[in-house]
Amino acid sequence: MIQIDNLTFGYSRQHTVLSNFSLELKPGLIYGLLGLNGSGKSTLLYMMSGLLTPQKGQVKLDGVNVRQRKPVSQQDIYLVPDEFELPPVLLSQYIRTQRIFYPNFSEADMKTYLQCFNMTEDVHLNALSLGQKKKVFMSFAMAIHTHVLLMDEPTNGLDIPGKEQFRKFIRMGITPDTTFVISTHQVKDVEQVIDHVLMLSDSKIIADKSTAEISGGGELDLEKFFTSTLAKDGKEAAE
Secondary structure: OEEEEEEEEEEEOOEEEEEEEEEEEOOOEEEEEEEOOOOOHHHHHHHHOOOOOOOEEEEEEOOEEHHHOOHHHHOOEEEEOOOOOOOOOEHHHHHHHHHHHOOOOOHHHHHHHHHHOOOOOOOEHHHOOHHHHHHHHHHHHHHOOOOEEEEEOOOOOOOHHHHHHHHHHHHHHOOOOOEEEEEOOOHHHHOOOOOEEEEEEOOEEEEEEEHHHHHOOOOOOHHHHHHHHHHHHHHHHHO
16 A cells, blocks of 8 residues: 655745645556646655655555655566657567566566567667657556556557556556556546556645546546546635
8 A cells, every 4th residue: 555644845946846745556456536727736746756865755556755765666666658769679688688687577468568568578778769668668567466566647649559458457457456557548448448547736635535536436537537636625724
């Protein structure tokens, strides 16, 4: 379980992104993290992975402060950022050097994911397009089977078949013991797979609802929900 307690973070004194922010994420769910640009989505993911230090508060995975970057937590959290650089090596070399940090890595699953994306381990990472890099990176992220998988705009750069395959992988990969968090503006790419919506605005959660609750048994429309929730929050703030 991920426990976020009274988290405060800002890039300067004039720019506080999150203030006294608390949240609990349960296993077995795929969370969709939504919000306007600058609302703190990416910042939150980086703090959840232990890569940013909050000014106050902490993020704990099963009771361990992730910022301490202990092996017990680092081997169980993986972040797929929106923008990333891969080393100029063969994918097979990258896998060989990185898999040792993740005891649950599955060679068989890695091959399956790559095959579905029409990719192989003998590709050179320097020669790949953005979309192809996303495909191999997401394949590795899924194959290491961490209990927490954080994804920032994972469908950016993917072609239409790639997005469909991504949705299939995500549904296949979730288990009662794992937690997936997908931060995205491309809500149509993920609304078929997420179980729960978290929406950020002005350092607070303005929506924390299951997709079943949002749809009310009908068809889920996250774009409409996003727009209406922002409008309601703005109206309440004005009052």
